[in-house]
Amino acid sequence: MTDQPAIEIRDLRFAWDGGSTPLLDIPAFDMGADERLFLRGPSGSGKSTLLGLIAGVLEPQSGSIRVLGEDMSSLSGAKRDRMRADHLGVIFQMFNLVPYLSVVQNVTLPCRFSQARRAAIAAAGGPVEEARRLLARLGLTDEKLLARPVTELSVGQQQRVAVARALIGGPNLLIADEPTSALDADARDRFIELLNEEASQSGAALLFVSHDGALASHFDRSVDLSELNRAGVAA
Numbered sequence: 068m069t070d071q072p073a074i075e076i077r078d079l080r081f082a083w084d085g086g087s088t089p090l091l092d093i094p095a096f097d098m099g100a101d102e103r104l105f106l107r108g109p110s111g112s113g114k115s116t117l118l119g120l121i122a123g124v125l126e127p128q129s130g131s132i133r134v135l136g137e138d139m140s141s142l143s144g145a146k147r148d149r150m151r152a153d154h155l156g157v158i159f160q161m162f163n164l165v166p167y168l169s170v171v172q173n174v175t176l177p178c179r180f181s182q183a184r185r186a187a188i189a190a191a192g193g194p195v196e197e198a199r200r201l202l203a204r205l206g207l208t209d210e211k212l213l214a215r216p217v218t219e220l221s222v223g224q225q226q227r228v229a230v231a232r233a234l235i236g237g238p239n240l241l242i243a244d245e246p247t248s249a250l251d252a253d254a255r256d257r258f259i260e261l262l263n264e265e266a267s268q269s270g271a272a273l274l275f276v277s278h279d280g281a282l283a284s285h286f287d288r289s290v291d292l293s294e295l296n297r298a299g300v301a302a
């Protein structure tokens with residue numbers, strides 16, 4: 068699966084509520100298996116919607132979306148869920164950590180839903196061991212901190228937890244949706260470098276989405292959504 072392109076989109080059309088005016092009309096978009104790609108677009112241009120389509124949370128009205136060689140639009144809902152759980156690591160703008168779980172429990176969460184991720188880290192000692200190893204690589208080692216509910220962590224620490232959770236079990240494609248909007252410029256740059264390093268060490272493709280074009284220099288390639296999308300920017 069890793070030799071397959073990370074993403075291949077052809078003739079994609081998507082309108083919210085099935086309406087006739089598409090938000091997205093993308094003839095073609097390709098991303099390589101180990102590429103680190105920056106996708107820029109202003110607020111409301113459809114970046115999160117596109118990520119939802121790539122992750123198989125949303126379905127297009129027409130066209131095809133192949134992710135790691137699988138045609139998401141031809142898979143059943145259950146198979147799309149499995150594909151996402153097994154092969155995609157997603158870092159959300161607000162991190163979407165589970166507030167009542169500890170740091171370590173948040174990181175091991177994807178392993179609960181994926182046999183493939185559990186199998187990938189079985190040799191490393193299992194989910195808790197692997198969570199601790201990833202957290203340590205990201206600079207979180209304090210035992211007291213690891214046992215705390217995530218809500219008691221700083222924003223920067225929560226980001227690292229979200230990255231560790233996305234990375235556990237070695238997903239082939241990492242998707243990051245504006246994960247730096249709450250950071251100052253220095254912390255933001257460090258965070259992006261960290262994410263790039265982790266993606267390259269684990270051999271994952273990285274699709275990083277933001278409205279802030281200044282971040283483009285951190286990536287192999289940068290694409291503006293308006294270059295891809297014939298439907299243009301929504302009002």
Ligand SMILES: Nc1ncnc2c1ncn2[C@@H]1O[C@H](COP(=O)(O)OP(=O)(O)OP(=O)(O)O)[C@@H](O)[C@H]1O
Pocket residue numbers: 083084090108109110111112113114115116117278301302
């Ligand atoms: N669940 C939904 N139902 C209906 N319309 C939606 C829904 N989610 C988003 N939209 C609309 O789709 C358009 C694009 O939204 P989207 O969140 O994809 O943009 P974005 O580029 O990610 O924006 P931002 O940078 O502000 O997060 C907006 O006009 C928005 O109102």
